Amino acid sequence: MQLEPMIEGRLIRRYKRFLADVVLLDGREVTAHCPNTGKMTGCAEPGERVWLSVSDNPKRKYPHGWVLAELAGEHLACVHSAFANTLVEEAVAAGRIEALSGYETLRREVRYGEEKSRIDLLLSDPARADCYVEVKSVTLLMEAGVGMFPDAVSDRGRRHLRELQRAVEEGHRAVLLFCVQHSGIHSVCGAEHVDPAYCQALAEAIAGGVEVLAYGCEITLDHINLLYPLPFMVPT
Structure with a gap:
């Protein structure tokens, strides 16, 4: 499965199950949709590198979507369970x-x-x-x-x-x-x-x-x- 181009950032926090605050490489802070209903144990540590998709759909409340996380600087995980x-x-x-x-x-x-x-x-x-x-x-x-x-x-x-x-x-x-x-x-x-x-x-x-x-x-x-x-x- 090909992935759409993504932007990199650092996770600030995941909260309310479906939201994640991320600071991008240019210093901007954005709120991204988190498409995962689980606890995401070990995959949502503050400070980890993350990659977000970006949608140009004007109807989306949160244009950014959390897709990948780098864990312990070693492994990649896809948090988009769907x-x-x-x-x-x-x-x-x-x-x-x-x-x-x-x-x-x-x-x-x-x-x-x-x-x-x-x-x-x-x-x-x-x-x-x-x-x-x-x-x-x-x-x-x-x-x-x-x-x-x-x-x-x-x-x-x-x-x-x-x-x-x-x-x-x-x-x-x-x-x-x-x-x-x-x-x-x-x-x-x-x-x-x-x-x-x-x-x-x-x-x-x-x-x-x-x-x-x-x-x-x-x-x-x-x-x-x-x-x-x-x-x-x-x-x-």
């Missing part, structure tokens, strides 16, 4: 995710399930069962390259796991795909210290036939691409 679906869609279309290859059609945001969810990607092919793919963005780095999900208690995430389990029970294929948008993360596991109920639901979903994949991204100031599989550590 990019994850596009990254996975592009990777599937390019054949970079072997486990999801060979399907005839791909649709996004398809309503399904008893709890009226929307599946991120629905892969279909006349020769086999439909494949429901739920995508989660991972940026929480804990230690030794281990990334964890979720970074906040997630009732919505548990609902998605229940829906995926029911899809399997109905004869479909269901996949939970962790899209890692942090260059320092080299494996993924559930964040039991953050949301033990989610990790329990994840273990039950896996036991019920839900597949789990984790993939890492190449992140630069010009593009982000989902490229390589990462180990996933199954919760016990």
Whole structure:
């Protein structure tokens, strides 16, 4: 995925979930939209280098949007969690995710399930069962390259796991795909210290036939691409 040209600054603070104050290289201070609903632990430290998109849409209250952060002067993370679906869609279309290859059609945001969810990607092919793919963005780095999900208690995430389990029970294929948008993360596991109920639901979903994949991204100031599989550590 190609990124639009961005401007660099230093983070002053993130607040009210969706706002971030940034001082640009020319000394101006701007308020940027933060497109991330999570806690962003480790990705929103005051003083870190950040990169913002700039919109010329006059209807936008905040023309700047926070896209990337440099963490500890070493790693890049994409804080725009909504990019994850596009990254996975592009990777599937390019054949970079072997486990999801060979399907005839791909649709996004398809309503399904008893709890009226929307599946991120629905892969279909006349020769086999439909494949429901739920995508989660991972940026929480804990230690030794281990990334964890979720970074906040997630009732919505548990609902998605229940829906995926029911899809399997109905004869479909269901996949939970962790899209890692942090260059320092080299494996993924559930964040039991953050949301033990989610990790329990994840273990039950896996036991019920839900597949789990984790993939890492190449992140630069010009593009982000989902490229390589990462180990996933199954919760016990």
